[in-house]
Amino acid sequence: MSDYRKAAEEWLAQDPDPETRAELRALLDAGDGAALADRFGARLEFGTAGLRGELGAGPARMNRVTVMRAAAGLAARLLRDGGTPKVMIGFDARHGSRQFAEDTAAVLTGAGVQAGIFADPVPTPVLAHRVKAFGEYAAGVMVTASHNPPRDNGYKVYWGDGSQIVPPLDAEISAAIDAVGRVDELPLGAGWEVHDASAVDLYLESVAGLGLWPGDVGDEVPIVYTPLHGVGRDTFLHAFERAGFPAPAVVAEQAEPDPDFPTVAFPNPEEPGAMDLALALAAERGARLVIANDPDADRCAVAVPAGGGWRALTGDEVGGLLAEHVLRHTAGDDRLVVTTIVSSSLLGAVARAHGVRFAESLTGFKWIMKAGGPGDRMVFGYEEALGYSVGGDEGVAVNDKDGIGAALAAAGLAVEAAREGRTLLDLLDDQARRYGLHATAQVSMRVADLSLITEAMARLRAEPPAELGGRAVEAFDDLAKGGAGLPPTDGLRFRLAAGADGGSARVVVRPSGTEPKLKCYLEVVLPVPEGGEVAPVREKAAEALEALKADISGVLGLS
Incomplete structure (x- = not known):
């Protein structure tokens, strides 16, 4: 004392x-x-x-x-x-x-x-x-x-x-x-x-000039937007205006910057309930797309109508869609797309199909932007936590995640799909048929005492499980030892054997770099029968992810 x-x-x-x-x-x-x-x-x-x-x-x-x-x-x-x-x-x-x-x-x-x-x-x-x-x-x-x-x-x-x-x-x-x-x-x-405000103009000019949307946007896709009490609103609206989009409807209760974030438990669009006001306004207005930024507008969340309600797309789903969207709008075999070791493996398959370069990095945009090598031109990077950097023929506009540039790209993709009578959900099904269904999920455990995370990681290293979700653990990588061209990081990766469903699975466990959380990233990849429906495969994948969630939660012993 x-x-x-x-x-x-x-x-x-x-x-x-x-x-x-x-x-x-x-x-x-x-x-x-x-x-x-x-x-x-x-x-x-x-x-x-x-x-x-x-x-x-x-x-x-x-x-x-x-x-x-x-x-x-x-x-x-x-x-x-x-x-x-x-x-x-x-x-x-x-x-x-x-x-x-x-x-x-x-x-x-x-x-x-x-x-x-x-x-x-x-x-x-x-x-x-x-x-x-x-x-x-x-x-x-x-x-x-x-x-x-x-x-x-x-x-x-x-x-x-x-x-x-x-x-x-x-x-x-x-x-x-x-x-x-x-x-x-x-x-x-x-x-x-x-x-003053004119200092924002160069950013607006850059993102509005990416050209990832039709020249005449039209009004086929009404949009609702929320900045979650953050600082994104004015820049977001100016960017959409410069790109030719009709003005999105803004959630009034969350429009002004407010450091107390009074309408949400956590000001993170990934958290349950954070987008509820936006979804309610979208239903009232007949919107076809909901976009949310986090308070500093570097993350972007997307939700679309589904089955009479709304479905928030995962960061990996948006990442896969935006990757192909950017690749369709750019050219050159020197293009590079990048994601992290905890994000979906889908991006690698997309890169191979489009004949472009692909790299994996450690978690975080500080690592994404350092990926690749001489002669690479990064046109797209993303991480599953709703972070995206989108680019045009000159490369990415921002060397960090950019929730406003990503929102413009997502809106452009939605407009192009609507003009073909399709939705973003249809495009997700198309990707599943081409590349297999890549389903991902997270288990995130918040703790009051950071030593609990240290103890859980040590226990998992000392006694790795032999099986997770009914699948044998085929390989166990301690990422603290580095390897595969990556610097050491505090993380564990479990590669799981193929199951009776013919698919593969993976689990990555790591402490959060910004919050007192232990995060587990789960992926199941299942084939979609040629000419078959995707919905039944999604159901199987959801069951497989739930089994993985239950097992990894039990192994870690945290709540």
């Missing part, structure tokens, strides 16, 4: 934020040792996802001291390369985001780095695009916690190519952060550049 009290007193002396100082003083006055240990027993680790965590006082929380230390470490690493580097800073509408962005600009400028900052909150892909497109920035910073709960915020760092940092840069920046002294002794600058 005394050690934590001393650390808390030192923190108080340098914290510029009256709210976190008051929080900390109350804990000290109350003698709350457990709360102090929780805040001062560790610090937020700066990694390839930057920083992300709960708001509050202390090094284990997101706050102004943590952010200023991160900015000082980033400045030190940039200045190591010489010259006068330039950094662009964006922020969303979460609690503290604007202040964190301004603190970053002040610290960077004070260290001798040129800083620019958006005047207002922007979607994450706008920041990533600006860093890539202008070619003058050494790095970019986006203050956002994406789809995390309201109590969280985060700090994402991009390098000069507009993609997120990967090792060894994360370790180098982290080491520089460790060397930062008291933040109240940091030199703070002023006079950084402030970029």
Whole structure:
């Protein structure tokens, strides 16, 4: 307790934020040792996802001291390369985001780095695009916690190519952060550049020029949209207007940025119930397509009418459809499509059929954008967690996931299908007939104590199951050992023997990189008889996935 009290007193002396100082003083006055240990027993680790965590006082929380230390470490690493580097800073509408962005600009400028900052909150892909497109920035910073709960915020760092940092840069920046002294002794600058709404124009021009939709869009596919209380609405609507689409109807209750996300339990379109208001408005308006972004608009969810109700497509289903859509609208055997080791294996089959290059990466767009090799032109990348980067003949527009560009592509695909009397569900059946039915699902286990995840992974490594879902485990890969051209990562992959259904299956288990979750990714691939119906095969696949879910949940012993 005394050690934590001393650390808390030192923190108080340098914290510029009256709210976190008051929080900390109350804990000290109350003698709350457990709360102090929780805040001062560790610090937020700066990694390839930057920083992300709960708001509050202390090094284990997101706050102004943590952010200023991160900015000082980033400045030190940039200045190591010489010259006068330039950094662009964006922020969303979460609690503290604007202040964190301004603190970053002040610290960077004070260290001798040129800083620019958006005047207002922007979607994450706008920041990533600006860093890539202008070619003058050494790095970019986006203050956002994406789809995390309201109590969280985060700090994402991009390098000069507009993609997120990967090792060894994360370790180098982290080491520089460790060397930062008291933040109240940091030199703070002023006079950084402030970029108004016109700074978004280049992004809008880029995504609206992809050409992944008919020249005359028409009104065959009415669209309902929700930004889930995030910052995507205005950029989304401007992008659709520039591309020639009729204005989508926006869910009024979720239209304005609100850091408390009052209508959803979690502001993530993957979570049950998050899209309910959008689906209700779609039913009322007779819409044919529902699109949702997460709060920083880098993810895109899609739902379509089905059986008198609505069906949300999985990230893998949208990924497979958009991949073929992009490949139909681009040309060249140097094209590259990329997905991750936890996403569906369908993309590999699509790439082979179209005669283009294919690569797998570790989970996360920071790895997707580093996949491939010399001479590859990436036109499409995706991960199953609703993240997509779409491109035209010049390659992808954004070197990160882009929920607005993906929404335009999905709307264009829906319009093209409608003009042929078909729906996105029909296109999914077409893919199943061509490539086999690739059915995927997730088991996601949220925990309060991260040590439970560490223990579960260790137990699974020590005693891997011999069977899952009634299928023998044929091969077990410990991804922490690397291999197959991939860096080591904390994950396990189980390849399962063919069953009586003639199909194959796979299970991947890994801790989440951004939330206190253990995630299990399941895939079953079943053949569709020539000329046969897809629906019965989907039923078999669903049963196989349920069996896998039950077994892997039992093996892990978490709830």
